[in-house]
Amino acid sequence: MEEFFKKLNKVKSGLRLSDRKKDEIRGSILRAMAEGEMAPVASPAGFWRRFLRPVPALAAFLILAVSGTAFAAEKSLPGESLYWVKINVNEKVAGTLAVSAEAKSDWQVAKVERRLDEAAELVTKGKLTDETQAEVESGLENSANAVQIDVDELNSSGNVTAAANLASRLESAVASRVEVLSAVSRNVFAQRPAPKAALSLIQTKNISSGMVLRAQKVLQKTVESRIKLENKVAETVSSSVEVKSAAEAQIRAAVKTIKESRNYLKKNMKELGPNATAAVEAEIKAAEATTKDASAKAEAGLYGDSFNLSNGAIRAAEKTQVIVGARANLNVDVDESAEIPDVEKSATSGAAFSAPARTNVSSSDDNTKTDTGETQKIEIGD
């Protein structure tokens, strides 16, 4: 290794722009300065940026709230002019209002949910492009990374149950939405039955498949993290008072979430129809059964196992809410038997994570294909 760094040091000084190229670039900068010939980078949010630049986020929010803009922005999607307000004003204000460490982590989880919900809506509306995908992916990865950092910090400070709980919340946020995203991605053609612009549909489908793949990667990391932490909870601290109290709290949380899921299902039964309602009801019952198991484990003093089971029940119950919401709001059926890879199995076995199948229709335009190894774009600016 030392040899490698010696080599690197030897070559880096010679690895530079040639004088000729340097002059050429300097010349083009000077031309741009003199003539202002370059078109400004197109940005639908430019107006809002200029307007709000000197105003702190909270003040900007109050101004926009009075005009109704902040509320309108909440429904905006990447690529729309108000989206900048949603991200840089509304979400910044919400982030500032989250005071405790737990609230801040919860807000990051919520942002993960918001990005994935936006992705599904973009696909449904045929608005997922390379640019909007990049915007969603960047936000998704940033928030998911932020949560993962919080998980790692909780774990390293010895708060394993809180770390496992947070990892489970993140997994729950991502897992069900990946299924919805995958479902809407599969349905691109079905939902837009007049394919006048067939190529555009193919591109949308390819881009959305790439988006699904990125979301699945985030999910895989999350599942791996959650499994490791749950193993740690079950193996090392099962008898501690802390785990007992966490297990009891988690049972209560599972019961509450199941109740919420059932109410949400009742509210949306009409949109779902009898078959989907029965399927969701079965999922809720399974979550209930898992919660009973969790109670039994707790009674037997196996608090670590109880805690992990309750987390599983919460995830299952929350998933039903997302699936019902997808049906009610996006008119999408999440087909459980579809090509969703078994992330948990893959995470535990270390097997290679497989991508969802892409459309078989070949496109001559490779621009829409997403490279699986690529890194994410980051926001420019201060």
Next chain:
Amino acid sequence: MDKSFKNEFLAAYESHADAIYRYCFFRVYSKERAEEFAQETFLRAWEYSKGGKKIENMRALLYRIARNLIIDHSRKKKEESLETLSEETSFIEPSSDGRLVAEREMILKEVMEEMKNLGDEEREILTMRYVEDLDPKDIAEILGISANNVSVRINRAMKRLRESPRFRED
């Protein structure tokens, strides 16, 4: 436009041009394309800053722009194999000592070969840390992640590098 503002930007160009070029080079492994990315980076940075936006950290801004350009490009083009790209013959700028250049050329190719097995993210972070000698804090600012996360990524990349067959033999 304020003349001193232009001069400041040109000074930033002189200070950071080679670093941005090297960063692009280790991302794309092509002299020609790294030059194009470097040029585009500075033109975009000028477009960005001439709007009057206060730039707190020009270096971070330049890296961010370069990074996003490369990501955009890799999205639009099917990724070319690093194997093919490294067939380019000359990377090191000539100096008075021709023998030294030839030797460095060879060493650089070895370094490129050794880094080829790393992922994009790993190559990127090692370039920032060990080619440009940026602190984790600076890298964190550029990547928009925490310094702690940067350190984790550097360690992960180093581990990956150590695990490559070439280093295992050492």
